[in-house]
Amino acid sequence: MHQHRAHTTVADHQGAVEALLRSAWPVGTFDDGGSLPLAQALGRVLAADVHAATALPPFDNSQMDGFAVHSQDLHAAARLAVAPAIPAGSVPAPLARGHAAPIMTGAMLPDGADAVVPVEEAGPPSFAQADADGAVQLPATAAGSFVRAAGSDVPGGSLALAAGSRLTGGRLGLAAALGLAELPVRRRPRVLLLTTGDEVVAPGEPLPAGKIFDANSILLRTALESAGAEVIAPQASSDQPEHFLALLDGLLAKEQAGGGIDLIVSTGGISAGAFEVVKQALASQGVVFGHVGMQPGGPQGLGSYRGVPYLGFPGNPVSSVVSFEMFLRPALSAVVGAPALRPVVLAHLAVALDSPAGKHQVRRGSYEPPAYESPGTVAEVGGPSSHLVAALAAANALIQIPAGVTHLAAGAKVEVWLL
Numbered sequence: 001m002h003q004h005r006a007h008t009t010v011a012d013h014q015g016a017v018e019a020l021l022r023s024a025w026p027v028g029t030f031d032d033g034g035s036l037p038l039a040q041a042l043g044r045v046l047a048a049d050v051h052a053a054t055a056l057p058p059f060d061n062s063q064m065d066g067f068a069v070h071s072q073d074l075h076a077a078a079r080l081a082v083a084p085a086i087p088a089g090s091v092p093a094p095l096a097r098g099h100a101a102p103i104m105t106g107a108m109l110p111d112g113a114d115a116v117v118p119v120e121e122a123g124p125p126s127f128a129q130a131d132a133d134g135a136v137q138l139p140a141t142a143a144g145s146f147v148r149a150a151g152s153d154v155p156g157g158s159l160a161l162a163a164g165s166r167l168t169g170g171r172l173g174l175a176a177a178l179g180l181a182e183l184p185v186r187r188r189p190r191v192l193l194l195t196t197g198d199e200v201v202a203p204g205e206p207l208p209a210g211k212i213f214d215a216n217s218i219l220l221r222t223a224l225e226s227a228g229a230e231v232i233a234p235q236a237s238s239d240q241p242e243h244f245l246a247l248l249d250g251l252l253a254k255e256q257a258g259g260g261i262d263l264i265v266s267t268g269g270i271s272a273g274a275f276e277v278v279k280q281a282l283a284s285q286g287v288v289f290g291h292v293g294m295q296p297g298g299p300q301g302l303g304s305y306r307g308v309p310y311l312g313f314p315g316n317p318v319s320s321v322v323s324f325e326m327f328l329r330p331a332l333s334a335v336v337g338a339p340a341l342r343p344v345v346l347a348h349l350a351v352a353l354d355s356p357a358g359k360h361q362v363r364r365g366s367y368e369p370p371a372y373e374s375p376g377t378v379a380e381v382g383g384p385s386s387h388l389v390a391a392l393a394a395a396n397a398l399i400q401i402p403a404g405v406t407h408l409a410a411g412a413k414v415e416v417w418l419l
Contacts, residue, residue: 007291007292007293007358008290008291008292008293008300009292009293009360009403010292010293010294010326010360010403013292013294013300013302013327014326014327014330014331016302017302017311017327017328017331018330018331018334018335020302020303020304020309020311020331021263021309021331021332021335022335024262024263024304024307024308024309025189025262025309025335025336029262030045030047030186030187030188030189030336031047031048031184031186031187032047032187033047033184033185033186033187033188034184034185034187035182035183035184035185036182036183036185037181037182038172038175038176038180038181038182038183041167041172041182041183041185042167042168042169042172043166043167043168043228043338043339044166044167044185044186044188044228044338045164045165045166045167045185045186045228045336045337045338046161046162046163046164046165046166046167046171046183046184046185046186046337047163047184047185047186048163048184049159049161049162049163050159050160050161050175050178050180050183051157051158051159051160052154052155052156052157052158052159052160052178053156053178053179054156054178054179055150055151055153055154055155055156056151056153056154056177056178057148057149057150057151057152057153058150059108059109059150060108060109060147060148060149060150061106061107061108061109061147061148062103062104062105062106062107062109062116062146062147062148063105063116063146063147063148064105064116064118064119064146065103065104065105065118065119065127066102066103066116066117066118066119066121066122066146067080067100067101067102067103067116067117067119067122067136067138068086068092068095068100068101068103068109068110068113068115068116069095069100069101069113069114069115069116069117069138069141070095070097070112070113070114070115071114071115071141071142071143071144071145073097073098073100074115074117074138074139074140074141075140076140077137077138077139077140078137078138079135079136079137079138080098080099080100080135080136080138081098081099081100081134081135082099082100082101082102082134082135082136083095083096083099083100083101083102084101085101085102085103085104085127086101086102086103086104086107086108086110087104087107088104088105088106088107089107090107090108091108092107092108092109092110093110094110094111094112095110095111095112095113096112097112100117100136100138101113102119102127103116109147114143114144114147115141115142115143115144115145115146115147116145116146116147117138117139117141117145117146118146121138121139122136122137122138123136123137123138124136124137154174154178160174160175160178161174161175161183164337165337166337166338166339166340167183167185186336186337187259188228188229188230189228189229189230189262189263189332189336190229190230190232190255190259190260190261190262190263191224191229191230191231191232191261191262191263191264191265192232192233192248192251192252192255192261192263192264192265192308193217193220193221193224193231193232193233193265193266193267194233194234194236194237194244194247194248194264194265194266194267194278195214195216195217195220195233195236195237195266195267195268196236196237196238196239196244196266196267196268196269196277196278196315197214197236197237197239197268197269197315198238198239198275199211199212200212200213200214200216200236201213201214202214202235202236203218214236215317215389216267216268216315216317216320217233217236219317219320219321220265220267220313220320220321220324221233223321223324223325223329224265224324224328226339227328227329227332227338227339228332228336228338228339229263229332232251232255232261234247234251237277238277239269239275239277240277241277241280241281242281244269244277244278244281245281248264248281248305249306252306252308260308261308262308262309263308263309263310263311264305264308264309264310264311265310265311265312265313265328266278266301266310266311266312266313267312267313267314267315267320268313268314268315268320269312269315270289270299270300270301270312270313270314270315271299271314271315272299278301278312279301279312282301282303282305282310282312285303285305286303286304286305287301287302287303287304287305287310287312288301288302288303289301289312290302293358293359293360293403294322294326294359294360294361294362295356295359295360295361295362295384296314296316296318296319296322296362296384296385297313297314297319297320297322297323297326297362298314298319298359299312299314299319300312300313300314300323300327301313311327311328316387317387317389317392318364318385318387318388318389318391318392321392322362322398325342325362325398325417325419326362329341329342342398342417342418342419343417343418344415344416344417344418345367345376345415345416345418346376346413346414346415346416347367347375347376347377347378347397347413347414347416348375348376348377348378348411348412348413348414349377349378349379349399349408349409349410349411349412349413349414350377350378350379350410351379351380351410352407352408352409352410352412353380353399353401353407353408354406354407354408355401355405355406355407355408356406357403357404357406358403358404359403360400360401360402360403361384361399361400361401362398362399362400362401363380363384363398363399363401364380364381364382364388364391364392364394364395364397364398364399365378365379365380365381365395365396365397365398365399365416366378366379366380366381366394366395366396366397367396367397367416367418376416378397378399378414378416380399381394381395382394382395395419396418396419397416397417397418397419398416398417398419399414399415399416400414400415400416400417401414
């Protein structure tokens with residue numbers, strides 16, 4: 001079990017979260033997800049290796065509209081008799097020596113041919129205009145010219161897609177080209193998401209004085225679902241530890257019949273206040289609460305409850321989202337195979353930034369990609385405060401300022417995670 005120091009580093013906590021999930025989720029934990037039609041499998045993770053039942057291409061075929069020839073008939077420019085045309089999808093007759101067969105792109109190369117001459121290089125440059133003798137003038141050509149060899153893309157029997165691969169459009173296209181209509185996928189991790197706080201009210205309800213609407217539930221729910229998780233998110237818990245534990249125990253028991261819970265995530269109730277419900281409820285259960293040297297998102301909880309891995313995120317909306325992006329999203333990518341990691345780029349700061357000593361700062365930013373002969377730039381949106389939901393909504397990037405860096409001048413290069 002990872003024990004927090006007073007200020008755990010970001011890298012150490014990232015490693016601890018990944019280690020927690022790996023220990024709780026042995027290899028094969030999610031492989032029972034069944035099979036999905038290709039059109040429904042985008043973004044899912046492949047559960048088993050896929051080997052090519054056939055080569056790609058399955059036969060030598062033409063790369064161009066042109067004339068299929070035997071290259072030795074064209075060691076120099078020559079006139080060849082025109083054979084019957086070969087459309088795509090047909091099985092051609094063997095090509096006799098001294099003949100050239102009009103062939104369409106993708107069509108099977110006939111036996112006896114080993115090259116294709118593009119129609120543009122023929123004399124005349126047309127399929128319809130062979131000369132009066134029924135022949136066509138073609139230039140010298142080398143064996144293999146404009147031929148897609150069988151197996152040049154994927155050899156038959158080879159590993160085409162490895163288990164654990166995230167199913168992108170390109171990988172699904174490869175599966176289709178191999179003749180597969182569906183693929184075995186890993187099931188989605190089932191995450192129990194608990195939002196705490198007597199002060200939060202569900203959106204759409206009346207807002208009494210002193211209360212705020214619950215933004216964390218939808219922020220984290222959408223983050224988890226976009227990362228490939230199935231989310232169970234009940235109404236927010238009160239600030240009574242016994243109520244929190246009763247709710248948690250009841251939900252774990254209820255969900256056990258439906259496959260169980262793979263991960264518990266809570267938001268709020270883990271800091272240094274007098275009503276930190278989650279810390280009060282779980283600290284005696286072996287969960288460790290500490291502080292990561294990061295802003296926002298310093299308070300963090302890590303451990304297991306009733307054998308289920310648990311992560312506690314702070315309650316400020318921006319802090320909870322940054323915690324997810326910095327710790328849980330990369331761990332899910334590493335352990336489960338999805339989601340994809342956030343793209344990381346270097347950008348030039350549009351405006352100077354200051355950062356407190358000893359804390360890794362994660363600022364919300366607006367990233368502009370490189371233009372012609374100019375680098376990409378990023379400007380901070382809002383400020384460092386963890387309550388600025390409007391700034392989070394306007395941001396398309398996270399600006400990473402390492403611990404130990406206290407000032408960055410305008411134009412300085414910074415690491416940026418694209419959202």
